[in-house]
Amino acid sequence: MLSLRRGVLLAVQRQHCRYFSGSQNNWNARKGLVLGVYNEGKEGSTFQLTEATAAFDRALSGKLTELLKISGPPLTKGKNRIFYGVHEDFPCVAVVGLGKNNEGVCGTEYWDTCKENIRAAVSAGCRLLQDHEVSHVEVDGCGDAQSAAEGAVLGLFQYDDLKTKKKPRVTTQPHRSADVAGWEKGILYGEGQNLARLLMEAPANYITPTVFAETIEQKLSPYADRVTVHKRPQGWIEEQNMGAFLSVSKGSEEPPVFLELHYNGCPDHTHTPLLLVGKGITFDSGGISLKPSSGMDAMRADMGGAATVCASIVTAAALKLPINIIGLAPLCENMPSGKANKPGDVVRAKNGKTIQVDNTDAEGRLILADALCYAHSFNPRAIVNAATLTGAMDVALGSAATGVFTNSDWLWNELHKASVMTGDRVWRMPLFQHYTRQVTDSQLADLNNVGKYSRSGGACTAAAFLREFVTSPHWAHLDIAGVMSNKDEVPYLRKGMSGRPTRTLVEFAARLANQS
Template sequence: KLTSANADAEGWEKGITYAEGQNLARLLMEAPANHMTPTAFANIIEEKLAPHAQRVTINKRPQNWIKEQQMGAFLSVSKGSEEPPVFLELHYNGSPDGKQPPLLLVGKGITFDSGGISLKPSPSMDAMRADMGGAATVCASIVTAAALKLPVNIIGLAPLCENMPSGKATKPGDVVTAKNGKTIQVDNTDAEGRLILADALCYGHSFNPRAIVNVATLTGAMDVALGSAATGVFTNSNWLWEQLHKASVVTGDRVWRMPLFQHYTKQVTDSQLADLNNIGKYSRSGGACTAAAFLREFVTAPHWAHLDIAGVMSNKDEIPYLRKGMSGRPTRTLVEFAASLAHDG
């Protein structure tokens, strides 16, 4: 029998689990990059999911597998670093219907971003230890979904690597080939997140997901546009936008819809040497929008959303209970979204 007392207790426990999920993402993002390498990140997630082994399958794909999958865009980013890349693949099978199409979550996992040959300015470069915030929030949301035993199937993909300058690093102007065969002129090696996501999105389509949501600290332009008020959402699906917006209203971790105009697509398809350029024709204009337009070139699914979380990556003093540091946003909104899909069947 449900009473107000046990309903309150149930809500309290659920809230604690949501908070633990966000704190896991914060921990992953805040950790120094020499401790949170691609291998270390994958091992921590494996450890966190160990109590849910009956419902979860974990694959830590090594570099040879990435090469076999012809993920040339991902490999082009990772090759400047001594740390080997890892393609982390998580399967949470929570639905009693094993044939239920999964929700696919894809997270950018750059465990440190120096900018590569297109080197970033040194002030605040240390914050780029959190450039794997997309992978952190995606993986933490799956850990949370497993802890809550949500009756939904979720697949999580996290391409993990460092973006470093070395004699082996990709050079501005190089052309690489993504998994779907599209060629990419890499005019700015600091626009690397979209490269690793491109291959992950291509691979993810093979699971015939009901919806695809990728999450990434993708562009400084997103921070300029919205600051830390909300996560920017670019989507080809009104239904998916409505679901994400409803979830964000419940959690208070807001989202805001951004445009996916062909105007921006034209700027990334205007390449001198390849099918696409990894930066927009007018580099600083609409940078978050041209990045989203680039990702769209690797999506054929009717329900896809790209969440640019660069603006909400860290907390200064806007949210008192988070204190200063990496925020772990929007983990709770992702969990709430997954829970709503489970409820709707």
């Protein structure tokens, strides 16, 4: 009897699929719905409907529950099922597995498992409906509307701006009585990360230093009453004696830009600003120390630090966070030419320290050195810099977490707490004097840009190098090289540049905004 009922169901499913794959205009006028289901018991043998799913099921006199029971194995975490024609307002209904209810923060994974499950499930449901060319989707808040919105926005993003054939565009909204404020917050968090993804994914001939700065200026234009944008030209950079930054930029025909953003969320208060600094190498060839050609195209995203920092400030402005933030992004290309840095050259940073450049492909730390020196002039509350700095960071942690090097336990705790909420994790790395001695042992200058054991502890020696340009008691360096791109590790992100850890930076700023 059960097999007969399943056979009838499958026949109906095929019939509806044929019907709704007809007229494109008719299909695009229709809506889809994503609903969540928790699974309990051994191997998810029983299921529990979310509040919105239960209400939908009651409106159908229990039809959805019946369909779930006869349509296949239990709908466990990460699985989904699509039903056609069960409701006149929603020709397509995607039901997604959320895992167990109220799992909470996991002490070994260091994230909120329930939030991550919601992001992944909603993302999968929205993409499933997008593949069926549904143009508008209502989404079950699943008890956490912010996470659901993040999953929808992040899951639907795809950079196909330069393709003739594009993915169908899908609009989303919360279903029924979902927390609207939480949903809108999640939309802004997701859109912030997507802005960073767009900047990182775009080809380097489309996102030059100048275009990058203009793009961020345009994104911040709606908030002109509380945001000031300075696009500092090469002349200003020279006046600031940023010799390390200039030494990298001089190999390229593209002029450098020092982008400076001021977000005044507390204009009537004397709160010292949070200072965010991002590495902005819009293309990294390695310079004279040329990279291998295989995979070099990905170096269009070597400005991931600047992308995440600037995107987080755009998001903070959209959220109207009550905090002052200054963002700094030294932007340039690292190219080989007759004017480029040569291995063995010595350059002078803004603070007067000389640097022996033994490897021109270790250029990110050079431009950040001058930016960090300049950052101190604002008497910041804390300095956080983000950079796709070292391949060694990818070797150490892979894409599981952003590596954090910091001189401040307080700052580490705040970043860590933020990452638990976003699921975009951070992990603390060492800042031992052991590594400092390696970068200060230089034959020709005060510092060497790669250290004397270039293959050992590369992420740690890079952080030790940056520390030589920091006097602030609250400074953190985020090496995001390992999380720069996504293959299939983060289920709610498609393959490509990830935009991580934008949401963690936003959440971190939001937490600081709520502290005195």
